[in-house]
Each structure stands twice: as structure tokens, then as C-alpha cells.
Amino acid sequence: MTNMKNKPKNKAVLLKRQWALHMILWAGLVYLLIFAYIPMVGIIIAFKEYKLSSGVMGFFTSRWVGLKWFKEFFASPLSGMYIRNTIVLSALKLLVCFPVPILFALMLNEVRSGKFKKLVQTASYLPHFISWIIVSGLCFNMFSSVNGVVNELLLKGGLIDTPLSILYDGKQYWGLAVGTEMWKEMGWNAIIYIAAISGIDSTLYEAAEIDGASRLQRIRYVTLPSLKDIIVIMFILSLGGLVNGNLDQAMMLGNTINRDYSEIINSYVLKIGMANFRFDYAAAVGLMQSLISVALVFSTNALSRKATGAAIY
């Protein structure tokens, strides 16, 4: 029994009262040990020669090979391409997919009709709940060079003479990847900003209005400064995820034709590991990827602490 009122000082007594709760927490710990901490320890196979048949024990018993796999990755002619794709795609997504939800939230805040606002919001969340399989299915239908709506529209509008091959042209993949990512997550990522905007003290707006600020000026001088901290925090948080890349997207929208532009480190890890069974080499490449993303998150965090005073760690 966990009575709050008469707190016993004796830990043993407290522990005895809380035994049921501790049992639950220990069950959770065992679960995490198996599904999170043991795989974490398993990263050491990046420095070993590992055969899957040796199972979990093989993490410890297999032979050390040092940096062999890392050297192999950097020596391979394609590694530069995967690194480039990962970095360029992350940078582009950061540049486009990060500010757009903020802009969307600001604009949504200017919608006066409550019902219309609700309608836009509900519609904008929909793609977030849809899997990348469906998204890519939609892409194949909307962008197809045979009967695809987008190509038909462009052709009829006289903007192009021959249908664009958006899905099978490496050069168009980056645009496709950024566009679909934005389409899918814009509404969802705006939730936090919409909530933050609705929490801004309304007297600030009234004061600005009395001072003669126009609506744009109120956005510029009241709304945006109030959002500053949350924007910085969301930026740091989204950095790690973005550098990791979107595996589902790379798997579904990437194909043999646009591969030079669509293959990212994570999808490469999956292919060499799960399809070619080179688990040790794949683990090494995967580890490198996580190190880059962790380093980036912490350095941005440190930079932001200095520049704006907002930080999460």
C-alpha cells in the first residue's frame, strides 16, 4: 500500500509497501534489458567478425577485427555517394520541412472561422497516420507518366511537352523525397506550434493593437518572439531524426533507377545486413551513422545554448 500521508522513514518498510509497483518496474526493466540494452551491447560486433548463427552469445565470443569494417566502408567506391545522399537529404529536409510547419501554424492562427480551422487541421493530420507504403502508392498514381494526375495537369496546362518521369529519375528524387516528407508531416509537426500560439497571453496582442501594430507586425513582434524557445527545442529534437534519414521512404520510393540519389546509409545497412547477411559490416556502418547523428545533436545543442540560451540537455 502506498499511502502518501504517513511516510515512513524506513526504506525497508516503504519497499515492502510498494512491492507490487517495484515488481511492475522490474518486469519493465527485464523487458528493456532484452529488447534495448542487449542490442546496445551488440554494437560491439561492429569491431568483430560475427556470424548470425552464433546468436546473442556470439556478441561476446566472436573474434575482434578492430576497425576492419569501417576501413572497408570508406574504401568502397559507393560509400561517398551514400554519405552524400544522407547529408543532402537531411539538409534539404531541415531547410524545408522544419520551417513549413511553423509557417502553417502561423497562417492557421489567422483563420477566423473556428469550423474552417478545425477542418484544415483534421485534414492536415491525416497523412501522418498513413504508412509510407500508401504514400508511395499514392505517388505512383499521382506522378505516373501514364495517366498520372500531375503529368496530365502539366501537359494540359502546356507547361511540359512530354510527361515527367518523377519516380524514375535520380535527379528528381531529392525533390520527391522532400515534398512527400513535407506533405506527410506538415500538419502533425505544426501541432506543437499551434498549441504554443494558443498559449500566448492575449493581453500582449491587445497592447500591440493599441500601439497600432498591424496583423503582420503582431506576428513579427509578438507571436514569433514567443515561439522562439520552442522553435529552438524542436530544431534540436528533429535534427537527430533527420540525420538518421527516413528508412521507410528510402525503401519505398527508392528503386534501382534512382538509386544513386535515393540510397541512404540506413537503407544500405539494411540491404547489406539483412539481404547479404553481412551483419558485422552492416553493424559498423550503422554505428557510424548513429555517431554522426548524436554528435550533431549535441553540438547543435551546445551552439544553441550559447547563441539563444535555449537548450534541452
Added chain:
Amino acid sequence: MSDLSVALPKTIHADTVRKKRRRIRTREDWVMDTVVTIVMIIVIIMTVYPFYYITIQAFNNGMDSTLGGVYFYPRRPTLDNFITLLSDASWGHALLVSIARTVLGTFLGVLVTSAVAYALSFENILFRGIYYKIYIFTMYFGGGIIPFYAVIRTLGLINTFWVYVIPGMLGVYYMLILVNFFQSIPKSLYESAWLDGAGDISVFFRIALPLSKASLATVALFYAVGQWNSWMDSVYYVTKPELRPMAYMMMQIVNKFASAEAVTNAQTMGYAASAMESTTTSLQMAAMVTGVVPILMVYPFLQKYFVKGVMIGSVKG
């Protein structure tokens, strides 16, 4: 649209708008309202139209669709695509697998996650800080898919139904959302049960859970959507055809369509290819609609809850 609602003083909403803004609409107001309304309408069209498009295609005759021009309503309405799809034994079975993993995965996920969250929500529990750190650490660092695969294999989960359910039972992020909620329940509500001699477990089932229906619904939605959409686990952990979920089948049919277009693109095949593709296409449309509809039916009603959930998670995380 917003202009219209201001012009209609009869509705309650227009009244509140009027009370809020009694000043005259300036030119800036006019320009901004117009721009914002147009942008929002574009957002709605761009989000909703692709789904509308696949729906009308799914209800249109497959051969007719190849002629193109079906943009606003089915030209030759038919249920054939759905009948063909669901009468195919493997699709029918895949639907059952999807439903089973969604129901079971959501139930176990919510149960396990809420139990742990409940235990962590007591501020006086011993070692609370240490427990918290061990749980949260897994949000930031992971071993990656390769060592994880080795663990799954050693546990003997490969090629079993349980590989869909067991590894995803405890989402630490969802746990944080629920901890936050349980903490907001006044402890005085627990006390009468304690006085009756109830233990922590029965308080959890009798008081904490019934009071948290909204938060549980949010977390259940997240788990359910994750289960329903999941396909990679089926690709890598399972080879038995009878264990394939809908999402996997959909992945295959989308890929099939993709390669068909790649072929047409390379122009090695002529009209024959596009005629063959038509049945695949309309079937694919029907499959996608089947995949989207359950989500579409659930999430709008849970909107106000998950918005709150996301906020709590972000503030804490």
C-alpha cells in the same frame, strides 16, 4: 470561407467572432484573410485529393480507368475491385493477420505501458530517479536493427506471430505521456480504496485505468496505427506466407505496380503492359482504400486527445 461566417450573424460562432473583433476590417485584413483562406484551401485539396482519387479509382472499372480522365467521380462504378481483392484467399487471410496483430498488439501495448507508467507516477516510490533514467535512456540510444535481429533470433521469435507483438509492447515515449496523466489524478481518489484494503494493483485496475480513458485512447491510437501500418518486421523476421499482414501485401502490390511502370517507362513493352497493369492498378487502389479506411474512421474522433498527448510528450521529452 471565413468571410462568409462573419457575414452570417445567426450562427453562434459568428457572434463570438463579432464580440472579439468589433473593429472595421482594414485593407490589410482583407488581403490577409484572402491569402490565408486560399492557402488553407490548397492545403485541404493537396491532403485530401490523393485519397479521394484512389477511392474513386477503386470504385471504377479497372479497364475503364486505363483510358484516363477519371478525376472527380467513378465513371463506371463497380465493387468488382473490392470483391476480387477480398475473395483472394491470401488477401482475406492477410486482413485477418493485420486485425489480429492490431488488436493484440494494441491491447498488450496499452496494458504494459500503462502499468509501468502507473508505477512510475508515484512520487514517493524508491529509486524513482534511477528507474526513470534507465527507461528514458532507451529513447535516445539503440543498438540498431542488426544486433536487434540477433536477439529476436536467439529468442526464437523468427517466423512466429509473436514477433509482431512482443518487441513493441513498451513504447517509452507513450509511457511518458501516461506517467504525466497518472500524476494529474488526485491521490485522494486512491485513498478510499486503500482504506478498504485494496492493493496498488487493484487500485490500478479499479481507479487509475477507468479515470484515464482519454489518454489510454490516445496511446491506443498510436499503437494501433503503428501495428496496422507495420511491414518491415514481416519482411525481415517472417518467411511464412500465412503470417503476412495486409501492409506487407500492399508493399508487394505497390512494388509490382512500380516495376510495371518502370517497364513501360523503358518502353520495352507496348500497350500490352499497360492493359495488364490496369487490373493490378485497380486492385492496388482497392487495397490502399482498405488500408486507409480504418485509420480514417478512428483518428478524427481522437483528435483533441492526441493533440494534448503530443504536447505533454514534447514538453517532457
